[in-house]
Amino acid sequence: xxxxxxxxxATISLALSFVNVAGLNKQLYILASLAGSFVLLLAxxxxxxxxxxDKYIGxxxxxxxxxxxxxxxxxxxxxxLQTNALFSFExxxxxxxxxxFYLVTYLSNKNIYALVASQFLLPAGLIxxxxxxxxxxxxxLYTLDFVAALYIYVALMMKKDxxxxxxxxxxxxxAVITILVFILGYAYHVTTGEQFLFSHENP
Numbered sequence: 569x570x571x572x573x574x575x576x577x578a579t580i581s582l583a584l585s586f587v588n589v590a591g592l593n594k595q596l597y598i599l600a601s602l603a604g605s606f607v608l609l610l611a612x613x614x615x616x617x618x619x620x621x622d623k624y625i626g627x628x629x630x631x632x633x634x635x636x637x638x639x640x641x642x643x644x645x646x647x648x649l650q651t652n653a654l655f656s657f658e659x660x661x662x663x664x665x666x667x668x669f670y671l672v673t674y675l676s677n678k679n680i681y682a683l684v685a686s687q688f689l690l691p692a693g694l695i696x697x698x699x700x701x702x703x704x705x706x707x708x709l710y711t712l713d714f715v716a717a718l719y720i721y722v723a724l725m726m727k728k729d730x731x732x733x734x735x736x737x738x739x740x741x742x743a744v745i746t747i748l749v750f751i752l753g754y755a756y757h758v759t760t761g762e763q764f765l766f767s768h769e770n771p
Contacts, residue, residue, distance in 0.1 A: 598644035599658045601636060602665045608633035609669060613676050634673070641666050655699040663693035680733050687741040691715055691748065705756040709749050716745040 612629030644662055648654045667689035673682040691712055698708040723738035752758075 596658060598640055598647065599662050599665075601640040602644070602662045602669075605633045605637040605640065606665055606669050606672075608636070609672060613672070616676075633669075637666060637669055655696055657700055660693055660696035660700050663689055663696055667693055680737060683734060683737055684741070687719065687737070688744075691745050695752075705752070706758050709753055709756075709758060712745055712749050712752070716742045716749070719745070 608629050612626045612633060614626075615629060616626035641662065645654070645659065648656065648659045653659060667686050670682040670686035670689065673679055674686060694711055694715070695708065698705075698711070719738045719742035723735045723742070726735040726738065
């Protein structure tokens with residue numbers, strides 16, 4: 569178990585060393601750490617398939633992944649805010665990786681808090697990515713509307729499977745995103761009519 573914890577930290581260190589040796593942008597340190605955490609999670613889930621390795625390999629890997637991921641994400645976003653690099657590839661990719669990380673965590677452990685984290689990180693990552701790529705705001709709103717509709721669909725499917733908490737979580741997340749779309753539309757000065765005209769003028 570101690571060896572596994574040490575190996576987990578060594579994996580993160582290896583990812584950071586790769587960025588340094590390759591002479592890449594220093595902002596990629598945080599992205600490398602997030603990606604390393606995701607690799608640890610996948611490795612832990614794979615190890616748990618072998619029950620005898622669960623306690624000594626699977627659990628330590630997952631524990632390390634679930635400690636490093638949120639700590640690195642919070643530190644990375646704080647650093648991005650301090651350096652005016654929030655709307656960057658590193659920040660948007662990091663948030664999207666974190667969203668996928670918590671989705672996989674939910675699917676493997678049925679942790680409702682992981683599902684909530686994944687569902688709120690996804691639209692956040694999309695906003696950062698669209699701003700970084702300078703994609704017109706109306707396309708961002710369309711994408712967020714699609715995500716909200718997808719959450720409703722998933723909620724209906726989960727309700728059929730008697731997963732009430734997960735269904736309610738999806739509905740709540742969909743409602744929050746819908747409100748967010750209205751707020752962003754007002755902030756971006758984009759109305760429904762303008763979106764319709766734009767989509768037809770620029771097929």
